[in-house]
Amino acid sequence: MSGKAAPGPTGNGTSKPRLDRGRGALGPALELVHTGRAPTRAVLTAELGVTRATAGAVAAELEALGLIRVDAHPGAAAGSQGRPSHRLEVAENGPVALAAQVHADGFRAALVGLGGRIVATAPGCETVDADPAKVLGSVVEAGADLLRSTGLRCVGAGLAVPSAVAEPEGLALNPLHLAWPVGAPVRRIFAECVRAAGITGPAFAGNDVNLAALAEHRHGAGRGARDLLCVATGHRGVGGALVLDGRLHTGSSGLALEVGHLAVNPEGRPCHCGSRGCLDVEADPLALLIEAGRDPGPEVSLLRQAEDLVRDHYTDPTVRGATEALIDRLGLGLAGLVNILNPDRIILGGLHRTLLDADPERLRAVVADRSLWGQSGSVPILPCTLSHNSLVGAAELAWQPVLDDPLGALR
Structure with a gap:
């Protein structure tokens, strides 16, 4: 054994405080709450494979970031044994993602919170211009109006389009039913519209059915x-x-x-x-x-x-x-x-x-x-069980950086 004294739990020496040791679990913990797989702190502890204290610190940090809510006074379920566990829920007034969808018969914008919850929607438009810049400018402006009216913080924006979207350029290769040019750079145009509207956060774009599947897998008929x-x-x-x-x-x-x-x-x-x-x-x-x-x-x-x-x-x-x-x-x-x-x-x-x-x-x-x-x-x-699942899936694109690194994305 080394002759060096073991550092104490307060973080002296090379050891980190308990919360720092648990920060690598922030993203996985948030995803568990986001997808409904960790409704209580006890389940979160088991799913993460950490101590109860670490799970509590992780939950408290996510709550401090305004992402989840921890029930301060848990009650035992009827007929249950042992200590009741704190319930975990996504924060009702937490940040949102701007979600946009364009299809052959119009477009729509919405704000989507964690848990796939649609917070607000703008009235849909039933005409689609042949110029993608005009359409995406209009749908982003509708989303910006929602953000201004609600006053909610935006983590980013996602777009669903009825076309294969080629990576890494973000080109809509076959927007046949939109009369858009083949290979339209929808991700770049969408990102420019988002920045021009003063919306913070990264912008993404994807195929509408891909995004519907992602949403249903996390929150709907595909869960599990x-x-x-x-x-x-x-x-x-x-x-x-x-x-x-x-x-x-x-x-x-x-x-x-x-x-x-x-x-x-x-x-x-x-x-x-x-x-x-x-x-x-x-x-x-x-x-x-x-x-x-x-x-x-x-x-x-x-x-x-x-x-x-x-x-x-x-x-x-x-x-x-x-x-x-x-x-x-x-x-x-x-x-x-x-x-x-x-x-x-x-x-x-x-x-x-x-x-x-x-x-x-x-x-x-x-x-x-x-x-x-x-x-x-x-x-x-x-x-499928979700209403507007492509919109929810578009929001999942914008939420992913937060799920990957909550501290880095929000701070």
Whole structure:
């Protein structure tokens, strides 16, 4: 043994105070509270694998940063044994992220706090200019108005777009339904708009379905899944995303899981990609309206028209037949994905969630019949549960630096 005296617990010598030793746990602790996996300090202690004192110091530091709230007077649950534990919740008036989403039928801005909680939303716009700078300037200004009216601190901004976003440049490679130029530098434009509006914090951009999957995995129907497949159709087209071991899988350059271009009807409609019968044109809202012989009207979004058609007129034989046709095509695509990816859960969003609700057994039967692993019946197919999940996912991009290093990001 060394002849040097052991430093005391007050931090003399080379030792650090207990709180300093626990600061490496601040980010993991915040993520546990953020995702609802640590509702009490006792659970936090167990999940972090630290002492009760260290967990208490970590929770107190996060509370001092204005990120969480620690119940000062815990009460024991009915029938519980032992000392009651302090409850942990995200701070109601804590910082927020500015979230923006652009889709074929408009755009929307919101403020999103920790826990995926939407704090405020701006009225949505139903027209999208062909100039991305005009659109992103408008949606950021709507978000800036929300920040001014609420007086909340902003940690950063995230943008969801209906296009693959190539990394590392942040280029929208296929914004087909927006009439934007191919390769528009959406991340750079968005960041410039954020700075021009006087909003602090970094700015990010990503594909809308990728971000929906991220939000659902942390706060919704995908929570607890290890390998989560998300397939969704919003206003136009079909997108997919994969979360592997808790991390969004975007491939080598952000372009993974372009499931909209799986061919499910070889004699089907021409697709924008040059092929025929892709999910993108065979299983989106416009496809349903065409299949049902309905003329899409300009006054309401295509997504709402398609969802209302299924929900309100499903007993109409023509509508039912069109719905079943889309279910079969979707099931064919999902079966192929199950064979390749072997997910432990599938979640469906947008119109696909409505199709699942209309006839869940039909969709599950198609997937089971056409996939190797689906035949075992071990791949649950569930609806997405979050409202505005792409907005929540866009906020997750802005929250990530805070989750990684709360002190560094906020101080």
